Amino acid sequence: MGLRIGIIHNKEEKSIRVLQRLRVLLADKDDLEIVEHDPELVITIGGDGTLLSAFHRYSHRLDEVRFLGVHTGHLGFYTDWRDYELPELVKSLSNEPGKSVSYPLLDVVLTTTDGEPKHFLALNESTIRKGSRTMVADVFIKEELFERFRGDGLAISTPTGSTAYNKSVGGAVVHPSINAMQLSEIASLNNRVFRTLGSPSIIGSHEWIDVRLKSNEQHLITIDQLDINRKGITSIKYKIADERIHFASYRHMHFWHRVKDAFIRED
Structure with a gap:
């Protein structure tokens, strides 16, 4: 059995499109499995609010599950991947060990x-x-x-x-x-x-x-x-x-980089 992956998304049109592309990419990997119950990794598609919803849904399994966010809007504090980076994300899930970083x-x-x-x-x-x-x-x-x-x-x-x-x-x-x-x-x-x-x-x-x-x-x-x-x-x-909550650290953005992007950096 491969890595058991659950997916939670918001109802925005862009997030639905990203969900469909992600499902296709994951289906091509024998070592990655999309599941409805008891995932080892939860991927959220949307923003910080979507990840918050996922956290509360799985708050009873925090020792068993890691989280990873794909953001489809503005940069979030809990979302490390952009919607156009899905091939790179799936490759990372398949090839790299499951490390994590935890937060209080x-x-x-x-x-x-x-x-x-x-x-x-x-x-x-x-x-x-x-x-x-x-x-x-x-x-x-x-x-x-x-x-x-x-x-x-x-x-x-x-x-x-x-x-x-x-x-x-x-x-x-x-x-x-x-x-x-x-x-x-x-x-x-x-x-x-x-x-x-x-x-x-x-x-x-x-x-x-x-x-x-x-x-x-x-x-x-x-x-x-x-x-x-x-x-x-x-x-x-x-x-x-x-x-503690555990985030998958296949690529985890530096906290102060997030702060700068959110509050200081001009577009």
């Missing part, structure tokens, strides 16, 4: 007033908001009260997620070799009465963050693409997960 993930535990804690994994980030009203929460770091936060919300990101929403609220860009998470404030309220740190914080893998909400009113929690909008959320606990 965020472990999220959501506790409510009426149920058991719910556990999630995030590849990019999680945010906490209270709609159009000021959110009030006690932020604990490793069981010690750090601050009482008042403002629009909080964002907790992985290193790879640091280039996403975290960056737009003034967070730092963190290299994924650093096994840490980042806590960034969203429009915090700071005056003579109320005070928060007011800057992003990098939290190491040996510590954790516990955000304890001071109101049972409705809050919106996002975990990557998942939205949880409900009342009765009491706390959200974050730490660096024991699990």
Whole structure:
């Protein structure tokens, strides 16, 4: 049996064409097999959102599966191959050993007033908001009260997620070799009465963050693409997960090259 490959794609017309070409190329290789279940390698066709969907689909098999992204739009942070490079990609899959590079993930535990804690994994980030009203929460770091936060919300990101929403609220860009998470404030309220740190914080893998909400009113929690909008959320606990995501490194683009292409380089 050859390398077992699963393919996930978005519904864009260009992605469908790429899917069809990729299937033809893979069919010519005896050592590569397209499967519907239990793949060893998952190829995504689309953008970062498509890869995020694939990650959550296979989050229960992270020790057994690697991911590889083909982007059909703008350059993504999780997609190493362009749509016109399919022959080179298939050749690499057939001829090169299956090496991988791994990135940290965020472990999220959501506790409510009426149920058991719910556990999630995030590849990019999680945010906490209270709609159009000021959110009030006690932020604990490793069981010690750090601050009482008042403002629009909080964002907790992985290193790879640091280039996403975290960056737009003034967070730092963190290299994924650093096994840490980042806590960034969203429009915090700071005056003579109320005070928060007011800057992003990098939290190491040996510590954790516990955000304890001071109101049972409705809050919106996002975990990557998942939205949880409900009342009765009491706390959200974050730490660096024991699990990691593994990307196939047949050709893996340098992180700072991705950052430059995404934010600095002009077309």
